[in-house]
Amino acid sequence: MAALAAEESADSVDVGKVKVTGQNLGNGQMVVEEAGKARTTITKEALEKMAPAANAIDKLKYKPGINVSSNDSTGLSGTTFTMRGMQSDQIGVSMDGIPINDSGSYELYPNLMGDPENLGEVFATQGSSEIDAPHIGASGGNIGLVSLPPEKDFGVFAKQTLGSNNLTKSFVRLNTGEYMGLSNYISVSKTNADKWKGKGDLDAEKVELNSLYKFGEGNSLNAIVRYHKQENYNYATASKAQFKADPRYEFADRPTYTTVGGNTNMTASSYAINRNPFENLTTQITGRFQLDDDVTLTVMPYYYWANGGSYSTYGNAASLNRTSTGSNQYNLGNLGTSADYAADGSPTSGLYYRPSWTETWRPGVNTKLTWMINDEHTFDVGYWYERARQRQTQPFISLDAEGKPVDIWGDFHDSNQVRDANGTVVQGRNWFTTTPSQKLFVQDTWYATPDLTITAGLAYDHSERQGEKKVSLATGSTVDRRPGKKNQKYHEFLPSFSAKYQLDDENQVFYNLTRNMRTPPNYVLYNAGSSIELKPELSWNNEVGWRFTTEDMTLGATLFYLTFTDRQVSSYNQAANDYEMLNVGKVINQGVELEWSGLLPYNFNYYASYTYTEAEQQDSILTRNVYLPTEGKQVAAVPKNMFNLSLGYDDGRYYGNIAGRYVGRQYGDMTNDESIPDFVVADLNLGVRLPVQGTALKSAAVRFSVTNLFDKEYLSGVKSVSFNSVRYNGSGSAFAGANSPFYTIGEERVASITLEGSF
Template identity: 60%
Template sequence: MKLNTLFATLLAVGVGGWTLSTLAEDTVDIGNVKVTGQSLGNGLMVQEESAKGRSTVTKEAMDEMAPTANAIDKLKYTPGINVSSTDASGVSGTSFTMRGMNSDQVGVSSDGIPINDSGDYAVYANLLGDPENLGEVFVTQGSSEIDGPHIGSSGGNIGLVTLRPTKDFGVFVKQSVGSNSLNKSFARINTGDLNGFKTFVSASHTEGEKWRGKGTVRADRVEWNTLFEDGNGNSTNAIFKYSTQENYNYNTLSKAQFQKSGRGLDYAEIPIYNSSGKLTQYYKINRNPFENASATLTQRFQLRDDLALTIAPYYFWSNGGSFSGQSATGLSSTSDKAGNYDLSGLAYDTYYRPSWTESWRPGVNTKLKWDFNETHSIDVGYWYERARQRQTQPFISITENGTPEDIWGDYNSGNQLKDNNGATVQGRHQYTVTPAQKVWVQDMWTVTPDLTLTGGIAYQYVERDGNNLGSLYSAPEKRDARYHEFLPNFSARYQINEQNQAFYNVTRNMRTPPNYVLYNAGDSISLAPELSWNQELGWRFSQDDMLLSATLFHISYKDRQLSTTNADGDYEMLNVGSVVNKGLELEWSGLLPYNFNYYTSYTYTSAEQQDDVTTRNKELPTSGKQLANVPKNMLNASLGYDNKRYYGNVAAKYVGSYYGDLTNDQEISGRTTFDINAGVRLPVDKKILKSAAIRVSMLNVFDKEYLSSARTVVLNAAPVNGVSAATPYYNVGEERTAMVSFEASF
């Protein structure tokens, strides 16, 4: 574990008193959840009350899935979302699309803390924490929450809610082992109620070998949650989380590579040298070290019977990077194209050059809730964050055995290449400050006991201040941009009768352009934010042994942002016009005789581009084409058994075909995969041993070979109108994988 001064300081503060956590009701609006009796579909579906499309995966369901899967993996059967991970470890790469939106267009938060990257809104598996400590994971598939702390969400939100500490002392331990030497050790201690304070602290270690190619994955985590409640509606909840990892990357494959060499192709397993005798390719240079820490302190004050104030300051820090290129980076005395370094006398060599990012994100979310009278409840809130991000590309020497001298690219560390003046040579050197704020007001009007109307408006203002400090390829330059919009929302929920409920909502969302626009070539700085209107019309049916929901959705957004290269090979951001996503989501779950249960979900998504794209002064025929990486059809179905001692389920997942390019020239076939989960809850005396279980999971039972999702989307995969073809690259679906876990509570 690579500890640093920041981690040591945060841990000391946490031990001294507060740590990080939030109350479920004080995270971004999680809605109301009713669970009566046995959860349906093994907890994959619960009765929802929000006036919007929403799905919740309960702790019961998460416990019965693959033991090392992360929070996003746990959503793999949820309607509207298509999840793909590079392996089953839970700490390697994870990507998803939701209703035609990429993961970097969807807001993701953990206990109210935004965990999308503040620059490009990417979501990384190492930021998701230990799933053993989650009480639920919820998804609002189309409409971002009015109080959501996001600047990059065109639609939808995923929320992770941490378990509360228990009132009784207890110890929980879990050991998981699986294919490819995968193993995870997890332990959590609850202190119980100590003068009103309840705390848990946990630690975990995960490691394993890559399932294709050579290399390992490894991660260590520490989490702490303290809760104080005075019994009068006042509470303080603090959570701290730290994670560090040192992974080897998986290579992406083109369709041609996959068809020729199969799914096992990866980075070179033996060193490859160029004609100068310098290393160019070797899996040991394709590394991904990363560490992050987060803390939040959520305080709820019941000022009067009808007035409550919530204040939730937070802090997020991350430091890490990755090198996933196909060859080491060459450097010599003639490599300085921008004149920022003195490289005279530097002999040609190749280097490990990770793309490195360090982020600091302090912020605060506040909300005042006023129950004005019996029919009106008014919420007023304010969110502020000042994110700072430093992005570099240092050059680190490669040893004779092909390993970098140091895989960590910490800023200006001593093992990085310096020029003749002592300056660290950088392939990029950028520092971005992003102050963001949002003020909002919302009124929930209970018109009748059966009809509730909610209306609100938010004003969001985002600044991007970029300082290009100069690199091998660019001269020093400062740029800035400002973005601001009013974002209204309206929803209606009508309880037709005890079993039937209807809802409608419309929400406007904004996605601020990524920080790349401050540094890319051309007129990227003038790129407008993505603006979307999200509409949903839905119906829910519920009874004791069955839940059913159906949602129609329509998302229209303009000024879609896409990163590409110009004729000179420089990166630039393009506005590729308007897109309309529309479709249907169905979800059905229930109980059957003899302790059997079922769950199924279906999603149809049409993600149609409305405009042709102009690139390099030439027009590409994209109008009317499906967005890349968006399957039109997805179907999930599971049949389970649970008699409170033994459980088991078989789950099938169908994902339809999708494209790797905007012109729809390269199609990837659909696939159907099967998973099996089973377990036994062991009889215990309840005195010392409170509970114990053995759980078994097998993923991709029939060992289906497939490309799971597009990692690199291109404009056109075949020559069109004089524009040369580009090559999309894809993530590869994992082979059949088995795991078993042993757990016990004391």
């Protein structure tokens, strides 16, 4: 099954070959990689033995080069990560070949990752964006999620999880079995949990259909449909001062009301307004056609739809009244003034829930033709095209007397949204972006000798941002918010080269050189200053590696040197009172990644990884008329040292492992004036596979997991980076004001128990 999953993933991503010898090493945390580049894989076995509800990115937290920070272990809340010194919005992430980063900002959201129960493996190429990967925003690496294929036999798999904070997850998957080459499964799940700090809960429902039809010799069609819907409450992030005062810092449990002149009005909001509803649908059909004995064609059309948004406010709710700034965009004569609302007897008049709402339509197609010319050469040529459209709005939705929104969904035609005297929905922002993207690539794999493989390729990446500003509030900004259109084009040639040499049965070395590109996010079309002139990020990834493998142990070591120019950072333009995108120059990331796993006597096993990363900014940054001393400083949110170690036991019936994770100091600002301390956390996983002889069950197991075993209080990662947390150049008109970074608070100790069985 793992081999078939790897084969399916190769349809859209060059994953190399995976060699598995005997029992999986280190609880399935590592396999023997064969790609001519740095690559790490987590198998289904390891996915099953970790926290049951955690999403795919959460489960990469022990892998070299990757630093993951999540709000909790439900798999439904915010997840951020860095990989080899690059931020999560610089990494391309695909699900069975579909790009799932946001098409505008490249952010990654947990709701797009599906149920981990349906995954066969998750892999990462830490520094290389694959030549055929469907991304325009990957200047530093690639992560791929690979689904399980349908089984040939009829069966039902059911799983029930209960845990801390009222966690419940129910999952059922039905396999129809194979009939005349067609096999299918459909799965449904329901997850709900209270937030571990503050009020509110997380709630999600998922449905997935996977159909595989095999016909002829080497021909197949694989259709996958996924749907997800959630209605979550947000977690609050904290400054260091807020965390010190309250390690469980959160949004208020209830609004604050103030009485003036006999009138009571809400002056501060609560958790109830900090919401994140979202739904999404992805569909794809992957066709593999054996045109000739030596020629294979892969065609994968897909469609991605997403609709949802989020609102997080730490003070009062959004306000809107007749005298609101920028009313020239709308006829607000039908609204009252702020004085009218303060005296009308309703505590929430003129206050609103205003989510940043995004709806995305994203059709695309990825194709690849593979020609095995002879025993020495395999030639690939491919073409990817996508036309993403994205509407980003900010509607105003009324609050009831308790400070709760009357509707949390900000759909474009919702009747609960505030309209002006002309019946037009009032929007805080109103953008429509179209992003046609395409990539053409060629690649030759030369098996020069039985031990030496050389791969060389060239891709041409072309994309365009077409933006339309529609009517929206100006809210004090001097940026021209009148309706209008802008567009910008980006294109680049991206070469790649790798060489792999098998020294002997145990030793293998490789070298890889890849150029990656990240097109600026769609915000450049709407932000202040010269944002639209921003150049794309370009990176060169150099890596040399060594792999050592014996019957019961494998070790991998990689030295990397990654340079990227024209780094893109969002900043606040004080003169324009609005945001702008800045080019902050060059960054060099260099370091070493080690991964080691093996088997020990008496059914014990081990897994360890270590990463050292120097991510050094090469330029000082000009902001607010001041050059900040960022040259030579570590990139924020990137720890220099990370170490993971787990010791496990598995005799086929009972298993257990304890895993420890050390993460070094992380800076919260680009000047390295503020940081959060290093930390160590440990997780525990235990399980027993129940005997099923004489029953209707094919398999059954009970699993128990504890995260943050020793209940450590800590800040796990940087959620929002600031330029500088202390002032520079004194005070007055020429100074860089201090802005506090905000951090993710590490989750307390939580436990879960899972009962699962297949029939």
